[in-house]
Amino acid sequence: MSRVHNTAMATTDEGSRPGPQGPGAAFLLAQLGAHATGLFARRVAALDLTPPQAGLLRLLAVSPGRSQRELADDLGMPPSRFVPFADELEERGLIERRRNPTDRRLYALHLTGRGTELLAELRTASAAHEQQLVQGLAADEHRQLTALLNRIAEQQGLTPGVHPGYRSLPSGKAKKPHA
Numbered sequence: 001m002s003r004v005h006n007t008a009m010a011t012t013d014e015g016s017r018p019g020p021q022g023p024g025a026a027f028l029l030a031q032l033g034a035h036a037t038g039l040f041a042r043r044v045a046a047l048d049l050t051p052p053q054a055g056l057l058r059l060l061a062v063s064p065g066r067s068q069r070e071l072a073d074d075l076g077m078p079p080s081r082f083v084p085f086a087d088e089l090e091e092r093g094l095i096e097r098r099r100n101p102t103d104r105r106l107y108a109l110h111l112t113g114r115g116t117e118l119l120a121e122l123r124t125a126s127a128a129h130e131q132q133l134v135q136g137l138a139a140d141e142h143r144q145l146t147a148l149l150n151r152i153a154e155q156q157g158l159t160p161g162v163h164p165g166y167r168s169l170p171s172g173k174a175k176k177p178h179a
Helices: 025-045 051-062 068-075 079-091 113-134 139-155 164-168
Strands: 095-099 107-111
Touching (some): 051 068, 051 079, 051 107, 068 107, 107 113
């Protein structure tokens, strides 16, 4: 008795939808997301940053002077994790805490001159990262993909520009040595 393989009902990989067309969009997004995350981590490691540190520098560039509490909330981090996370960047001279002029109990975070310089290098690295990932697409395809992904992210209730990985950052100092 021969066995007939029904490709229309076969599952190609964990998380993919059945069918001969291969993995579904959710699986491909996860696969590409993990790949992109690893590439970006290696790229920013050359700047002596982790991806979460890079994200905080970008956030401070667009919204300087916010309190630690506001930033922790935006990033989805408990304040107990945010404080040591910010401490490390302050110790490196990349950010500074200043008393909030309207509420002296709070500290407002700002990029330092050194942080601003590093952010310029980070923007160059980020642009190279983007180009590397979409090099197989035409410019109009890249714009279309970005628009579609933004729609999905919005529909899923994701905070624009904030990576969900902040929620899982360990408390305490990072284990990464600094130059």
